[in-house]
Amino acid sequence: MSDAPAIRCQRLVKRYGELVAVAGLELEVKRGVCFGLLGPNGAGKTTTVEMLEGLQAPTSGSIELFGISWGKGQDQALRERIGVQLQATELGDRLHVDEVFRLFRSFYSRGRDPEELLDLVDLRDARHQQFSQLSGGQKQRVAVATALAGQPDLLFLDEPTTGLDPRARKQLWKLVERFRAEGGSVLLTTHYMEEAQQLCDEIAIMDHGRLMAQGTPRSLVDGLGDVQFLEFELAGELDSGGLEALEAVESVQRRGPRYRVRLGRSLSALSSVLGELERQNVVPIGLSTHQATLDDVFLQLTGRGLTEDNGNGAPKSGDE
Numbered sequence: 001m002s003d004a005p006a007i008r009c010q011r012l013v014k015r016y017g018e019l020v021a022v023a024g025l026e027l028e029v030k031r032g033v034c035f036g037l038l039g040p041n042g043a044g045k046t047t048t049v050e051m052l053e054g055l056q057a058p059t060s061g062s063i064e065l066f067g068i069s070w071g072k073g074q075d076q077a078l079r080e081r082i083g084v085q086l087q088a089t090e091l092g093d094r095l096h097v098d099e100v101f102r103l104f105r106s107f108y109s110r111g112r113d114p115e116e117l118l119d120l121v122d123l124r125d126a127r128h129q130q131f132s133q134l135s136g137g138q139k140q141r142v143a144v145a146t147a148l149a150g151q152p153d154l155l156f157l158d159e160p161t162t163g164l165d166p167r168a169r170k171q172l173w174k175l176v177e178r179f180r181a182e183g184g185s186v187l188l189t190t191h192y193m194e195e196a197q198q199l200c201d202e203i204a205i206m207d208h209g210r211l212m213a214q215g216t217p218r219s220l221v222d223g224l225g226d227v228q229f230l231e232f233e234l235a236g237e238l239d240s241g242g243l244e245a246l247e248a249v250e251s252v253q254r255r256g257p258r259y260r261v262r263l264g265r266s267l268s269a270l271s272s273v274l275g276e277l278e279r280q281n282v283v284p285i286g287l288s289t290h291q292a293t294l295d296d297v298f299l300q301l302t303g304r305g306l307t308e309d310n311g312n313g314a315p316k317s318g319d320e
């Protein structure tokens with residue numbers, strides 16, 4: 001099936017005992033697309049990715065990569081078509097960078113020349129360094145290079161830039177963009193909204209093992225409507241009801257001293273909120289406004305930020 005999507009999974013479920021980590025996921029990733037799977041800690045992203053990669057067996061449901069399923073006699077052929085970014089710590093500490101690349105190249109019948117890989121990930125100067133001596137950003141680039149060693153059609157990246165500084169993160173983004181520009185397909189998980197916005201053609205937001213929303217970054221943000229957000233902190237108390245009663249205000253959220261008001265996207269809406277704060281005689285600290293972002297989409301859907309933990313745990317059996 002030459003025109004089959006890069007990834008298709010249907011009714012995908014993974015249970016760990018009583019806990020349902022993935023709860024009936026339906027997902028389709030077209031070829032040549034960078035697809036972002038977003039969600040807070042514990043949402044089920046890694047479990048999903050590991051099932052797609054063939055590293056974990058689903059409890060139930062089906063997975064097809066390029067129209068081919070795992071466990072049907074074509075696993076080796078499938079492995080040759082995918083690139084999996086291993087967690088950096090799993091690579092041999094004592095190996096030199098170029099040895100790592102040669103080792104990974106040897107796993108595949110076709111692939112990139114290790115010398116080409118060194119240039120691709122900009123590690124030529126570090127080629128004789130031991131893996132353990134590399135910086136965090138360099139280690140991550142080695143990890144991505146190992147995923148590219150077999151010239152895959154589909155690249156899986158599970159939180160590739162967690163813990164990296166902004167420069168190292170951008171270097172990694174460039175690598176992904178180049179792979180994608182050459183026609184490759186990517187499935188990326190991330191906690192970072194800017195990363196998803198920068199790299200992804202399409203995004204699915206996941207929580208409690210389910211997809212909450214899917215679309216282009218723009219369409220997801222536009223789905224929030226014509227709104228803006230006003231955020232501030234207060235040392236004292238505020239009568240939220242007074243704000244909520246304003247016509248321009250859609251909602252008021254509070255977390256400790258921090259308030260977040262969702263309101264219409266106009267100056268008059270903003271001034272009515274500021275007027276109410278003045279009327280209540282409160283002095284907001286660090287007051288700021290912003291247009292809707294993916295993080296706001298996420299908050300709206302889950303009640304939590306992208307970088308927050310899955311506080312409620314995954315759903316129990318029977319919830320799916």
Ligand code: ATP
Nearest residue numbers: 016021039040041042043044045046047048313314
């Ligand atoms: P993170 O962003 O923190 O990596 P995630 O979205 O990738 O989170 P998963 O790692 O897939 O989430 O975990 C989903 C749920 O399944 C969590 O509640 C987790 O504790 C649980 N879980 C994951 N692996 C196992 C396992 N091997 N045994 C039991 N429970 C597991």
